[in-house]
Amino acid sequence: MKKIEAIIRPHKLDEVQEALLEAGYAGLSVSEIRGYGRQKGHREIYRGAEYNINFVPKIKIELVCSDNQCDGAIEIIEKTARTGEVGDGKIFISTIDDAVRIRTGESGEEAI
Ligand SMILES: Nc1ncnc2c1ncn2[C@@H]1O[C@H](COP(=O)(O)OP(=O)(O)OP(=O)(O)O)[C@@H](O)[C@H]1O
Numbered sequence: 447m448k449k450i451e452a453i454i455r456p457h458k459l460d461e462v463q464e465a466l467l468e469a470g471y472a473g474l475s476v477s478e479i480r481g482y483g484r485q486k487g488h489r490e491i492y493r494g495a496e497y498n499i500n501f502v503p504k505i506k507i508e509l510v511c512s513d514n515q516c517d518g519a520i521e522i523i524e525k526t527a528r529t530g531e532v533g534d535g536k537i538f539i540s541t542i543d544d545a546v547r548i549r550t551g552e553s554g555e556e557a558i
């Protein structure tokens with residue numbers, strides 16, 4: 447299993463979520479976060495306002511899926527979250543050892 451953590455622009459969340467749902471990915475966690483990338487200290491536009499500060503509002507989505515679903519999810523997120531401007535975000539991929547569905551006690555891929 448893999449965990450995909452994607453930092454995206456807030457206004458791209460709906461589009462990304464819809465595309466993942468349509469492709470059959472079930473389950474998604476979302477958090478409001480703030481961060482910066484390479485342009486630290488430089489200006490970035492968010493909702494028409496220029497941010498001169500270090501931390502710009504972003505959304506983090508977390509998706510755990512089986513190994514063979516991982517590339518498809520990355521492709522969807524990459525395609526739907528891209529504007530081509532600086533600040534489009536990043537996708538981090540890691541390996542998940544195990545998962546448990548609390549209600550049933552199922553574990554591993556059965557649980558996702
Ligand atoms: N190395 C990193 N570690 C953790 N979070 C990061 C990292 N790089 C970027 N982020 C997160 O992703 C958000 C968007 O980063 P951003 O897209 O600006 O990256 P970048 O490397 O500066 O690329 P670009 O040149 O396209 O802007 C940041 O606000 C931060 O929340």
Ligand SMILES: [Mg+2]
Nearest residue numbers: 483484485533
């Ligand atoms: Mg940047």
